[in-house]
Amino acid sequence: MINGLKRLRPGWGIVPVLIFLALWEIIARLNLTPGQFNFPPFSTVMVEFYQLTANGVLGENFLASLTRVLIGFCAGSIAGLVVGTAMGWTEKLNKALHPIVSLLYPIPALGWLPLLMLWIGINELLPITIIFICSFFPVLYNTVTGIRNVDKDYIRVARTLGASDIKILTTVVMPLALPNIFTGFRLEAGMAWRVIIAAEMVAIPTGIGALMMKAESLIRIDIIIVCLIVLAVMCLSFEKFFEFLETKMTAKWR
Amino acid sequence: MPSIKLENICKYICRNVELEISDRELLVLLGPSGAGKTTLLNIIAGLTDYDGSVLFDSQRVDKLPASKRGVGYLFQDLFLFPHLDVSANIAYGLKARKQPHDGIQERVAELLHLMKISHLAERYPKNLSGGEKQRVALARALALSPRVLLLDEPLSSLDTQTAKYLRTELKQLQKKLGITTIYVTHDLAEAEEMADRIAVIQDGQLQQLGKPEEVFFYPVNEAVSDFIGAPNILHCDHCQSLGQGVMEASCGAMNIILPDDGNPVRRIALFPRDIYVSETKPPGPEVNRFKGVITSIKPLGDGVRLEVRVGEHKLLAEVPHHIFEDMDLSVGKEVFLILKLRRIKVY
Numbered sequence: 362m363i364n365g366l367k368r369l370r371p372g373w374g375i376v377p378v379l380i381f382l383a384l385w386e387i388i389a390r391l392n393l394t395p396g397q398f399n400f401p402p403f404s405t406v407m408v409e410f411y412q413l414t415a416n417g418v419l420g421e422n423f424l425a426s427l428t429r430v431l432i433g434f435c436a437g438s439i440a441g442l443v444v445g446t447a448m449g450w451t452e453k454l455n456k457a458l459h460p461i462v463s464l465l466y467p468i469p470a471l472g473w474l475p476l477l478m479l480w481i482g483i484n485e486l487l488p489i490t491i492i493f494i495c496s497f498f499p500v501l502y503n504t505v506t507g508i509r510n511v512d513k514d515y516i517r518v519a520r521t522l523g524a525s526d527i528k529i530l531t532t533v534v535m536p537l538a539l540p541n542i543f544t545g546f547r548l549e550a551g552m553a554w555r556v557i558i559a560a561e562m563v564a565i566p567t568g569i570g571a572l573m574m575k576a577e578s579l580i581r582i583d584i585i586i587v588c589l590i591v592l593a594v595m596c597l598s599f600e601k602f603f604e605f606l607e608t609k610m611t612a613k614w615r
Numbered sequence: 616m617p618s619i620k621l622e623n624i625c626k627y628i629c630r631n632v633e634l635e636i637s638d639r640e641l642l643v644l645l646g647p648s649g650a651g652k653t654t655l656l657n658i659i660a661g662l663t664d665y666d667g668s669v670l671f672d673s674q675r676v677d678k679l680p681a682s683k684r685g686v687g688y689l690f691q692d693l694f695l696f697p698h699l700d701v702s703a704n705i706a707y708g709l710k711a712r713k714q715p716h717d718g719i720q721e722r723v724a725e726l727l728h729l730m731k732i733s734h735l736a737e738r739y740p741k742n743l744s745g746g747e748k749q750r751v752a753l754a755r756a757l758a759l760s761p762r763v764l765l766l767d768e769p770l771s772s773l774d775t776q777t778a779k780y781l782r783t784e785l786k787q788l789q790k791k792l793g794i795t796t797i798y799v800t801h802d803l804a805e806a807e808e809m810a811d812r813i814a815v816i817q818d819g820q821l822q823q824l825g826k827p828e829e830v831f832f833y834p835v836n837e838a839v840s841d842f843i844g845a846p847n848i849l850h851c852d853h854c855q856s857l858g859q860g861v862m863e864a865s866c867g868a869m870n871i872i873l874p875d876d877g878n879p880v881r882r883i884a885l886f887p888r889d890i891y892v893s894e895t896k897p898p899g900p901e902v903n904r905f906k907g908v909i910t911s912i913k914p915l916g917d918g919v920r921l922e923v924r925v926g927e928h929k930l931l932a933e934v935p936h937h938i939f940e941d942m943d944l945s946v947g948k949e950v951f952l953i954l955k956l957r958r959i960k961v962y
Contacts, residue, residue: 514694517662520681521688522708523759532707536698614698614739 401583409583410590418572423591426557426568429485430595433492434553438546441497445504449538450530455505466502470495470556471563478564488560488568495556500545507541508534540615543607550599558592617672617762617795619659624667627654628819632667641789641796643806645830646816647842652799653691655816656765659797660686671762682711687761687794691768693752695740701751702727702736708759726754729788746777753785757792764789764796770805782808803843807831815839832882832962845920846884846960847930854880864961868926872902873959882962887920889958890932893951894942903954909946923952 382403388394389402401409413419448455448462470491481487511534519529561570569588576584617638624632629651636642644652657663661681669676676684695704702723709719727733730750740748749769756764769785770778786809789796800806806813807827815822815830823835832848834840849866854873856862862875864883871883897904907925914920919939921932932952934942944950 512694514690514692515696517681518688518690518694518696519707519711520662521660521684521686522711522755523682524707524711525682528711532711533696537696539698611698614741 399582401586406583406586406590409581410587413584413587419587419591422567422569422572426554426561426570427595429488429568430492430553430557433489433557434496434550436489437493437496438500438549440493441500441502441545442504442542444497445501445542446508446530446535448501449505449508450534455509459505462498462501462505466498470552471559474560474564483564483566488557488565491560492553492557495552496549499549499552500542503541503545504538507538510541511537539611540607543603543611547600547603547607550603551596554592554596554599619763619795619797620668620670620673621655621659622668622670624655624658624665624669626658626663626665627651629654629658629665630819632816632819632821634814634821634824636795636797638795639793640811641786641798641809643810643813644797644799644816645801645803645806645810645813645842647801650801650816651819652801652816653767654819656688656767656797656799659763660684660688660765662688685759685762687756687759687764689752689756689764689766689769691771693748695743695748695752695755697740700737700739701732701743704740704751705754705758707755712759722758726758729757730754745773746781749773749781753788757794761794764794766796766798768799768801771800771802778805785809815842817842828962831884831960844886844888845931846886847890847928849883849885849928851880851883867928869905869928871954871959872956873961874956880961884960884962885930885954886958886960887931887933888918889955890930891953891955892921892923892932892934892942892944893953894944894948895951897951897953903956905952905954907950907952909944909948909950912944912946921950923950925952 386403389400389405392399394400410419444458448458473494474491477487477490481490515533515537516529519533524532557568558570558573561568562574563570565571569591573585573588576582576588618640619634619636621632621634624634628649632651632655634655644655646652654663658665659669661669661676661679661684671684696707699707705723705726706719709722714722723736724733727736730753732747732750732754735743735747735751740751743751753769766785770781773781782805798806798809800809810827812825813827813830814824817838822839823830825833830839831843831846834843834846840846849869849871851864851866854862854864856875857872860875862873862880864871864873864880866883873880873883896906905925907923907930909921910924910929911922912919913922915933918933918935921934921944923930923932930952934944
């Protein structure tokens with residue numbers, strides 16, 4: 362019985378979603394929602410989705426957001442990885458930087474927005490910088506933790522086998538820290554999308570967040586929902602992509 | 616392969632340790648947990664700083680880092696790299712030394728064959744049994760053809776059967792390769808089986824260094840004697856063969872029957888735990904049974920130790936607690952001792 366359920370599972374996941382969409386459609390069509398603003402049925406939202414795609418509005422805004430996320434996330438992750446590796450590997454550096462990182466890490470990325478708006482101004486660099494900060498600290502933190510958690514005896518073994526420090530770092534410590542590092546990537550990939558939307562709502566005139574704010578001012582609930590769907594799909598796919606990458610790189614030995 | 620010399624080594628519990636290990640010798644460092652055995656291995660490997668000197672073939676190696684000492688080290692917990700398969704684990708040191716690719720492959724194949732694990736080449740450590748991991752770790756330690764091999768309780772995590780088998784193999788391998796080897800253990804039987812010589816370490820001090828039989832039959836002090844199980848040592852005045860594979864050894868008033876391997880017996884070691892104590896005269900032939908009087912009773916960790924006077928000898932015998940409670944033993948009482956024939960050690 363349990364085996365039978367397991368075999369069905371991949372296809373099963375879609376069923377609750379279908380039920381949810383059907384309920385949505387019915388409730389909206391029968392006008393069962395309270396409040397003065399209408400709640401568009403799923404089919405209407407899909408029609409709008411098609412139109413926004415066809416006239417290029419969605420694509421244009423989506424690309425703007427995607428580019429910011431990719432640049433900010435990659436730059437922030439690489440910087441976090443490099444600084445985190447240096448801190449995790451060098452005790453002195455860790456001692457020196459750890460207090461600063463501990464103070465800065467808890468500040469939510471959006472907390473920097475007012476400051477950066479004044480320093481950088483409203484331009485492309487602003488959202489990218491926000492995403493950079495939002496990716497940098499968690500990746501740094503997880504990298505440091507990952508590296509410092511590697512059992513010191515592996516390092517001693519490698520040393521007796523004649524490996525230099527740099528060799529030990531690249532062939533033993535980094536691979537063993539990968540699961541931790543990937544946790545950082547995975548969490549932040551989704552977080553980057555959440556943050557970019559918020560930043561675009563507040564300060565940037567283009568992107569999915571900005572499109573949502575425009576829709577709000579025109580009371581276009583269907584467009585807002587289209588944007589939310591895009592956001593949900595992107596968060597999920599980014600997280601899944603890193604999950605896949607992590608499995609690919611570590612499943613063999615974990 | 617070099618001889619190894621430790622001069623005036625001090626670190627943690629270790630105080631002024633002086634030790635010399637000959638070329639191609641297998642020396643067992645024997646001692647209880649926390650005696651400083653692993654510390655000494657780490658010092659020889661160069662994995663920790665220390666006071667004093669380590670010499671390989673009369674050359675000081677104190678300034679050499681671990682990666683340059685040419686030491687193969689098998690850690691107690693093995694620490695196979697989990698992210699590398701068996702081949703890559705064995706090849707690790709060769710790659711770290713930037714040896715040519717073809718040479719590495721050849722050497723790995725050779726070691727896989729030597730350790731009889733060719734079929735495991737592509738497996739990851741998580742998919743290996745305890746014994747298989749042991750072989751891989753040993754192959755990895757041997758890959759760089761080390762001058763010195765250090766083994767830290769390498770078989771302690773294995774079941775008795777596998778450990779026994781690997782022990783024999785390890786000993787043969789060590790002789791075949793002729794590597795100067797230091798083997799750390801707290802297990803007496805293991806030490807006796809493996810060692811060319813045994814160094815007994817207690818509280819960071821070298822207590823005794825000698826061949827296994829010297830340690831067993833001539834323990835230099837009470838600490839060593841206690842650690843090896845406080846054997847009763849009897850001197851034999853003479854011995855004669857009785858035929859049918861047995862001999863009789865006369866030790867003062869005690870005549871002891873032993874398996875006869877054709878060699879004369881000078882000393883007999885009887886371990887207290889291998890002597891049965893009976894309140895009544897045991898049935899059966901009067902062989903290796905002796906009447907005596909209890910002269911002292913001392914509780915130990917897992918039993919009670921009796922001192923029994925038999926003629927001019929004072930023998931120690933051990934009785935487990937639960938049996939002691941069922942018996943009515945007191946100082947001055949007459950008891951019978953029965954020696955377990957197969958457990959008698961001779962020299």
